[in-house]
Amino acid sequence: MKKTALKKFKEIECKACSAPCKSGKAGLCPSCASKKAAEKRAQAKKDKKRRDRTEGNITLDRLIQACHAAIKRIYPLQCHGHQSPIPLERGVKTTQACHFVNSTFYAHKFNPKNILPGCSYCNHTDQSHTWRLGDWIDFYWGEGTAANLRETKQETLKLNQLQRNALFNMFRDETLDRVQTYDFYEKIIKGENTVYHRSTKTPRNPKTDNT
Ligand SMILES: [Zn+2]
């Protein structure tokens, strides 16, 4: 008769809480093992945060914020999703940055051609706003631009940390207009070195707490 190989577990006591359990997870019971894994993940996150702070690295969230703020500055502040454009109020939650090609497609997540100011109603409720955005995109950037964004939405775009930092610095430059913003955007994602490839501020000192 064929023997089935069974993994042999020893009955042990958890190294951390002494609960009787089966060996196999570095001497820990399942609950202590998952607790330890969670702690490890939390520590890694903390380490990254500290490293980013030291190096002046920009997080994805801050990059998104800077990008959306730039969109509301370089385009006329009106809803581009409404049938007849309505003016938008600056600095309120309902004034948003609307993506034409969905921002889950990374290719155009930060593309200034793909994002226009709009109201929260259009952004979240009104599906037909999308083709109106497309019309505006062609109006600002030329016939066929919206179609091109759609066709290329699945292309991969990988941004390294230096590019993220450069995009952030660039989006924060209030002297740039719409076209200049796009030109620099294109240079940065193509990997060209730009004046924005340096920290515009001195990185903050690392925190010295030893937790
Ligand atoms: Zn335990």
Ligand SMILES: [Zn+2]
């Ligand atoms: Zn609207």
